[in-house]
Amino acid sequence: MSLKITVIGTGYLGATHAAAMAELGFEVLGLDVVPEKIELLSAGKVPMYEPGLEELLAKHVAGIEGSSGRLRFTTSWEEVGAFGDIHFVCVNTPQKHGEYACDMSYVDAAFASLAPVAREGSLVVGKSTVPVGSADRLATLLPEGVELAWNPEFLREGFAVQDTLHPDRLVVGVRSERAEKLLREVYAAPIGEGSPFVVTDFPTAELVKTSANSFLATKISFINAMAEVCEAAGGDVVKLAEAIGYDDRIGKKFLRAGIGFGGGCLPKDIRAFMARAGELGADQALTFLREVDSINMRRRGHMVELAREAVGGDSFLGKRVAVLGATFKPDSDDVRDSPALNVAGQIHLQGGQVTVYDPKGMDNARRLFPTLGYADTALGAIRGADVVLHLTEWREFRELDPAALGAVAAERVILDGRNALDPVVWREAGWTYRAMGRPAA
Template sequence: MALKITVIGTGYLGATHAAAMAELGFEVLGLDVVPEKIELLSTGRVPMYEPGLEELLAKHVAGIEGSSGRLRFTTSWEEIGAFGDVHFVCVNTPQKHGEYACDMSYVDAAFASLAPVAREGALVVGKSTVPVGSAERLSALLPEGVELAWNPEFLREGFAVDDTLHPDRVVVGVRSERAEKLLREVYAVPLAEGTPFVVTDYPTAELVKASANSFLATKISFINAMAEVCEAAGGDVAKLAEAIGYDERIGAKFLRAGIGFGGGCLPKDIRAFMARAGELGADQALTFLREIDSINMRRRGQMVEMAREAVGGGSFLGKRVAVLGATFKPDSDDVRDSPALNVAGQIQLQGGQVTVYDPKGMENARRLFPTLVYADSALDAVRGADVVLHLTEWREFRELSPEELGAVASSRVVLDGRNALDPERWREAGWTYRAMGRPAA
């Protein structure tokens, strides 16, 4: 008999996972404690922007004309317990207020609600990013006959649907052959396509996610540190990155210097990893992550200083600054810990008149920074600007006409905080182009 799957928590991770499981052929029931979210998802819509996700939902949500009907949503724990053979826990683990450690209250609440209703023989699968040791503790909360596995997620915002349907690896922390067998059944389609299936114990599965994010953060901060050295030495960090990227031991990905990483995962995950290492008495092993975090945060201040220099080197008072980008990365509407908005906010606090435009993140940006000015287009944002800051590498921005923007800008100065624009194209249109770690001309 085909497995029935539940997904607990229907945020970014959960909504994507639920839709993908339905696409893989399973009957799926998603749960959230926020009724408004369930109502929205039940109409095939999502509370965030993720390319392809709404189309996938509409293909499977019950009640939508032409859908498979394999995907439903509920707020009832009893319904979840009676329905599911495999329960995926996909709730949020934000950073604790005023601390580095992650807040496990949502995960703990999910397990406390699921434990009394889960059927004997059910498998509970944690996907949330948690401190190492959590699975061991949480397994003790489940009743006899209900087993736990840990299956970390590796989604990239903007590519989440593809990453779920065609993952580059599936990692499972299990304690029995039965749990492994069930998860092989869940992921049978990607495994048949050749996706590696890595079987580990609980702690290793939990550490894989933390380690992967730490390595990625290290690579990004490394090239940003090299950009600082290039600035001092007169080198070109883009050429440096190209040269070292050809070394297959290093690789070219994530070697584009800029204003650093943000979002709801990378910053809080490396901080939580440091905090947990400290609790385990292994804090010295991760002291380097403090410097990674420090380099990353320093980039934002350096972009503010570049902008100040560009408007005359003194005060921002009376100066108009256009900011292209509000989300922490392109192909997303996520503005959590966005370097672009952080820079915009700092400049505004120092007296600058800041106008922001982003293709998808305007609504979320307005909620977070209501005092900034928001434009309906890149052209409107640049109109009358003394300096233009390119801070999120949307394709739309790479395709802008420097000539058209130059016709409405007060001064043709562009600061490329993502090293993603074509310097020659902008300079040919009469712009002064600057980017971190690159020569001025």
């Protein structure tokens, strides 16, 4: 008998996982408590921008012409309980208001609703990013005969479909051979392609995700700290990163200095990790993450200072500032904890007339920062600007024509907050180009 899969929570993680499970050949039922989201997904539409996801949904959602019909959505817990052999819990774990700790209320609510309806013999699989120790506690909420496993997600926004169908590793925390066997069956296709399958206990599985994010955050903040030193010493952080990146032990990835990381995962995950380590009495082990977080936040303020210098050094009053980028990274419409929007907001609060353009994040940016100005194109944002800030490294921005933009800008001054533009090309077009951690000329 073919396994039937449910996915609890159909946000960014859940919608992607549900579509990918259907692509792997399973019958899938997705649940969410927000009816509007279910209506949207049932029509093959997604509430966020993620390359390839809408196409994958259209390929499998029941009722869409030409689809496999393997994927349906519901708001009924009873339907989920009756349907599912394996239940993947994919709900959000945001940062608590006013604290570093993780808010587990959505996960707890999901388990409380699932426990009474889950069939005996079914397997519940946690995918949400949770504090270590959560799985042990959540297992006690499930009835006898319903087992728990933990299978953390490692999705990169912009590559989520690829990362789910062809993961670079699969980690499963299990307590029985049966749970391991079921998960090997679910992931038979990627395992067959060579994706490593790592079997662990619950705490290790929970720690893998937070450890990975902490390492990446540390690497990003390290190169940004080096950018600060380069600026003080007159060095070039791009050349420095290139040179150390040739060392196999270090590698080239995540060594581009700029305004730092943001988004819905890295910042809140490292803070929750610190909070949990404190609860476990191991807070000294992670004190370095406070500095990682501090370096990251400092970059945003530094970009504001560079922009103020660029428009005369005293004040933003009466100055027009163009901001290219609103999302926290390219190939996404996610503006959660976006460094680009944070910088734009700070400059606006200090009196600057800020106009933002982003290829995909405009609607979300408007909802979060309705008082900023917005333009429909990069050219529109730059028209009349005294300084241009490049803050999200979209490919569209790398392909802009500096000469055409220079014709509409009030002043040809660009600050590259991502070290992603070619300084030679911009300077040859008459622009003053500056970037963090690089010589002024």
